[in-house]
Amino acid sequence: MNEITSTRHNHLIDPTMHVWGWEIPLYLFLGGLVAGIMIFTGIRMLRRKEEEASMALALLPWTAPIAISVGMFFLWLDLEHPFNAWRFYLAFKMTSPMSWGAWILLGIYPVSVLLAWITTPEALKAPIRDRLNGISLFRRIEAWSEENVRLLGSLNIGMGAALGIYTGVLLGTMAARPLWNSALLGPLFLVSGLSTGAAFMLLFGLTDRERVFLGKADMGLIAAELAILSLWIIGLATGGSPSQGALYMIFGGPYTAAFWTLVVALGLLAPLFGEWFELKHGAVPGKGTAILVLLGGFALRWILVFAGQATGWVTEIVMR
């Protein structure tokens, strides 16, 4: 018989740690989505195909600042002392991914809003510009943006990548939670974010040419995500006992069915096959596969956040 008893029963800590609820996976999902949108719209700036753009593609950059605001609202809801949130901006802590994230989020706004403004069709912008033109700072910023379209595109790609990677690093740097404790979580969340970003854009009225570009990109991204997921699993399986114990969560443990059906089968393999099938038969990538990608991206974060919290360093029952 091996038995452990503890007098501790602290709320959210025992019997297993569960401090982060639904708000965090939702925020991580929206953060990844925004990273994807920023990178794809940034790439468009570098490609300079202005004349061919659909109205949807021209307006999609606005979804980045909107979705990140919604995500930050969920993040704020999760705080136990929400009226101290401003404290994030009185410090920069080099070793804290959350501190990096707070400042990255602040940087998302100017670069994404400026890009959205310059891609918005003139007819829609004119009435707003008429009101703002009296402000010289506005005129100067707008003129600068028009002159530095490529730089703005690059800044969106850079900030989007930082956002996508940090959401994974946030979890990956926690040695106390072995399911998360992998450097692959940064690239995994970035690639997944790019994939969900492409899928989100496919939900709107894009041109066939734009759909084919995003569909092809998404196939590559899903393939990359499958590769990174495989490496992550190999890393845990060949790691020490805490890693192996953590892997049980998705190999026989409580999240096994959800992970393999929602994330791997429906969220990755099905849309990969669907997009391949559509492109092979001359069809443009549709919304069905896009919805699957979005659900899969959300399920990945949901499962990782909840399963990871329940993992810890294996308590040794052997006598100390």
Place this chain on the structure above:
Amino acid sequence: MSASRYGMVIDTNTCVGCAACVIGCKTENDTPEEYSRDWIYTLLQGEYPNVRMAIESQRCNHCDSAPCVEVCPTGASHYGPGGTVQLNPDKCSGCKACIAACPYGARYIDPGSGAADKCTFCMHRIENGIPTTSCQEICPTQSIYFGDLDDPESEVSRLLATREWYVLKPEAGTKPKHFYLR
């Protein structure tokens, strides 16, 4: 009393797991109902009559390399007097990263303030001339020792130099300053 490196030593041979340390801490630090900064861990192994038991009075390990301090985005979690790990609730946003980062489950959210909370090694006593922590003072078997690990003449240093000891989860790389004598 001021030290360069505070540490705690628990003698598991004399500890009977009475939980007086848990009650002493609750009384001294007025922790919220159903929350504890220290707790008793009992490990039982074997089948009667071949049974072994270990009892540990556990709390924050005041790690030299504390993951809670590293992940804190606001500086609320910080290294305090004598290398202890302390918390400034005024700076805490309740993001709970420190709780997720602690391999010992030593922290919780104070339901009143919304800030993280944990054992302070009774710094409000130690730094004001009372040489004992409350758990140490109340321990009826005198199994809890507290002092300066950098002072070779301190009781904790002598115990660690002469007795066999272990720390919890040393593989986690946190360099705990909370020791158990075998």
